[in-house]
Amino acid sequence: MRLFRADLADIANTRKLNAWLMAVAFAMLFGAGIAALTLSGMVTRNTEQVVNTHEIRSELRTVLGLMRDAEIGQRGFLLTRDAQYLEPYNEARLQIGQRISALERLVPPDSEQAVRISQLRKGAERRLAEVDQTVALGREGRFGEALAVINQDRGKALMDEIREIVDAALEAERAALTANQAEAIASRTWLSASIIGALAATIVLAILSAQLTRRQFASIEQRRSQLALLNEELEARVRDRTRELEMAREMAEAEAGRAEYERGRVELLLREVTHRVGNNLAMVSSLLRMQQAKLDDDGARSALETARGRIQTISTAQRRLRLGDDLQSTRADSLLEAVIADLADAALENNEIAISGHFDPLTVAARDATTLAVVLGELVSNAIKHAFKGRTCGTISVSFVMNDDGVPLLTVEDDGIGFDETEGKSARRSGLGSMIIENLSRQYGGEIRKWKNEAGGMSIHILLPRLQIVDGEKSSEDRG
Numbered sequence: 001m002r003l004f005r006a007d008l009a010d011i012a013n014t015r016k017l018n019a020w021l022m023a024v025a026f027a028m029l030f031g032a033g034i035a036a037l038t039l040s041g042m043v044t045r046n047t048e049q050v051v052n053t054h055e056i057r058s059e060l061r062t063v064l065g066l067m068r069d070a071e072i073g074q075r076g077f078l079l080t081r082d083a084q085y086l087e088p089y090n091e092a093r094l095q096i097g098q099r100i101s102a103l104e105r106l107v108p109p110d111s112e113q114a115v116r117i118s119q120l121r122k123g124a125e126r127r128l129a130e131v132d133q134t135v136a137l138g139r140e141g142r143f144g145e146a147l148a149v150i151n152q153d154r155g156k157a158l159m160d161e162i163r164e165i166v167d168a169a170l171e172a173e174r175a176a177l178t179a180n181q182a183e184a185i186a187s188r189t190w191l192s193a194s195i196i197g198a199l200a201a202t203i204v205l206a207i208l209s210a211q212l213t214r215r216q217f218a219s220i221e222q223r224r225s226q227l228a229l230l231n232e233e234l235e236a237r238v239r240d241r242t243r244e245l246e247m248a249r250e251m252a253e254a255e256a257g258r259a260e261y262e263r264g265r266v267e268l269l270l271r272e273v274t275h276r277v278g279n280n281l282a283m284v285s286s287l288l289r290m291q292q293a294k295l296d297d298d299g300a301r302s303a304l305e306t307a308r309g310r311i312q313t314i315s316t317a318q319r320r321l322r323l324g325d326d327l328q329s330t331r332a333d334s335l336l337e338a339v340i341a342d343l344a345d346a347a348l349e350n351n352e353i354a355i356s357g358h359f360d361p362l363t364v365a366a367r368d369a370t371t372l373a374v375v376l377g378e379l380v381s382n383a384i385k386h387a388f389k390g391r392t393c394g395t396i397s398v399s400f401v402m403n404d405d406g407v408p409l410l411t412v413e414d415d416g417i418g419f420d421e422t423e424g425k426s427a428r429r430s431g432l433g434s435m436i437i438e439n440l441s442r443q444y445g446g447e448i449r450k451w452k453n454e455a456g457g458m459s460i461h462i463l464l465p466r467l468q469i470v471d472g473e474k475s476s477e478d479r480g
Contacts, residue, residue, distance in 0.1 A: 028201035035194035047184065053177045056106050056113070057170055063099045063120065064166045066092040067127060067159065074131045078138050078146050089135065096124055116169045123165060127158040329470040330369045333359035336400055339373045343380045352393040353384060360401045362408065363470040368444075372400070372410065372467075375440050379412040379460060387416025387457055394457075408444075408469065410462040415455035437462075 073089025076082070100121045107113040130149070137146035336359050344355040364372070380396060388394040396414045403409045441448060445466040453459040 022205065024204075026201075026205070028197060028204070031197075033198060035190070035197070049180045050177060050184065052106060053173045053180065056103060057173050057177075059099055059103045059106065060166050060169050060173075063096060063103070063124070064163065066096045066099065067124060067162055070096070070128065070131055071155065071159065074135055075150070078134060078143055078150070081138070081143060086135065089131070093128065093132075096128065100124065113169060113172055116165055116172070120162065120165045120169070123158060123162045127155065127162060130155050130158060328366060329363050330366050332362045332364045332369050332372060332400060335369050335373060336376055336398075339377055340380065340398055343377065343384070353388060353396060354394070355380065355396045355398065357397075358399040358401065362400070362402065365468060365470065368467060371440050371443065375437055375462070376400070376410065376412070378437050379410075383412060383414045383416065383458070387414040389417060391416070402469070403463075408464040408467045410464065411460070413453055413459045414457040415453075416457040418452045418456050418458055 069088040070092040073086050073092065076085030077089070100117065103117045103120075104114070107117055134146040134149050137143070137149070337357060340355055340357045344353075376398065380398060383396050387396070394414060394416050396412065398413075399409075399411045401409055401411075438446075438448065440446075441462050441464065443466075444464040447463040447465075449461045449463075451459055
């Protein structure tokens with residue numbers, strides 16, 4: 001490469017002087033920047049302290065207001081003997097401890113405010129104990145004794161003590177707020193000064209840069225011819241490089257096409273294998289049905305029917321499995337809807353049992369989807385077999401959603417005959433279906449909850465905290 005050569009002797013001394021000036025300006029700019037960062041951090045801390053102070057004051061007033069609500073509810077109940085006056089008392093009773101705990105988190109430990117908050121908790125507990133005592137007496141119908149306790153003025157003394165503690169804490173926070181505001185004003189003043197210094201240093205740098213640029217303009221004309229030659233050489237290199245890049249792009253497109261073809265072929269093979277597995281399982285289910293028809297033993301027929309139902313559920317899951325772009329995940333809602341549809345068809349053969357489902361559009365791993373289908377099939381099959389004994393009709397509701405805590409929740413509810421707790425425990429110990437449900441659910445940290453619902457039937461909720469929900473995947477049915 002050709003090197004630029006220019007006579008810089010006439011500006012050597014000026015450049016040296018400018019270099020020193022620029023060094024000083026850079027030092028000023030750097031110092032102003034450091035000062036601005038430091039002061040900005042101080043302003044942020046002061047702001048956080050002010051916010052913290054306001055939160056503490058708000059919580060203190062809230063605690064005092066809740067104590068008043070508890071006292072008002074107590075006296076309203078004792079004077080009117082109407083239990084509805086206990087609503088503010090009950091609400092305050094629940095929140096006071098939480099509010100004081102919030103105050104303990106807001107104040108620094110081992111501080112005077114921490115001591116005051118501790119005193120406030122003890123005073124509130126004593127006052128609430130006195131309120132609880134009188135309310136308990138009133139609920140027992142001993143209103144005279146309750147009023148006698150109130151007339152002893154212990155409650156008034158305790159409330160006066162609580163007010164003094166709250167007033168002292170509020171005064172301390174007011175003083176802290178005043179100090180923080182003064183410090184914030186000082187920090188903003190210094191921050192403004194540092195910004196002005198940074199602007200001044202920037203102006204100096206701009207002036208020095210303008211001087212150097214003006215002096216260098218003289219050498220530009222001498223270099224234009226050399227630049228023209230270099231430009232021609234660079235253009236030739238760019239043309240050569242462009243041709244090389246075009247060839248590389250064409251090769252990359254060809255490779256991408258082959259990769260897409262291979263991916264499509266692999267996806268097709270996976271679909272075919274999955275479908276064939278489902279068909280084979282359906283054939284096994286049909287063979288079991290044929291074998292069942294030839295048996296005379298009711299126990300054996302029932303066992304074969306149960307096994308056939310489980311195989312049919314897995315077959316349905318395999319045939320309806322639609323893999324996502326990663327070839328490892330699938331939409332759980334469409335799969336579970338298919339399983340429920342098959343079970344509903346089977347339930348309508350002998351009686352009128354309606355099955356409804358609600359499923360969030362959640363994407364899970366393919367292996368997890370099959371497991372969910374088996375668990376759901378077991379739960380619904382158990383409900384069909386046992387929930388409607390002696391009845392020919394009923395309703396089963398099924399759902400798979402994310403609850404308010406972001407945990408997958410599988411739910412099966414019916415309006416059948418319910419269950420006996422003793423029998424339920426025995427069934428969980430001995431029933432194969434219950435063992436399958438518990439073992440498969442345990443893989444995902446499953447927590448199984450059962451209770452008798454308002455309709456008289458059974459409600460089963462299974463939380464699956466370790467079930468991984470896949471984001472951002474599209475199944476083949478969404479793409480197609």
